[in-house]
Amino acid sequence: MPRTKKVGSTGRLGPRYGTKVRKQVLEVERKLRRSYTCPSCSADKVRRVGGSIWQCRRCGVKFAGAAYSPSVLAAPAGAPTKGGR
Numbered sequence: 001m002p003r004t005k006k007v008g009s010t011g012r013l014g015p016r017y018g019t020k021v022r023k024q025v026l027e028v029e030r031k032l033r034r035s036y037t038c039p040s041c042s043a044d045k046v047r048r049v050g051g052s053i054w055q056c057r058r059c060g061v062k063f064a065g066a067a068y069s070p071s072v073l074a075a076p077a078g079a080p081t082k083g084g085r
């Protein structure tokens with residue numbers, strides 16, 4: 001059984017900052033930890049190595065993308081958009 005039922009990585013924040021903000025943080029942090037498909041070798045091995053910098057662990061290609069996902073276009077459906085409420 002998971003240690004945190006639904007708060008995930010935002011469990012470290014405890015009760016602070018409010019539910020809404022913690023949910024947004026969780027969304028972003030989930031995206032950070034996921035691996036993405038490489039545009040060059042199409043392996044599922046792309047990880048974030050720094051702000052907007054993404055690298056494939058298979059072929060080693062390094063490229064710039066969005067801050068929290070390798071491509072602005074690859075943002076998963078239902079992701080919060082700017083100013084969206």
Ligand SMILES: [Zn+2]
Nearest residue numbers: 038041056059
């Ligand atoms: Zn690759």
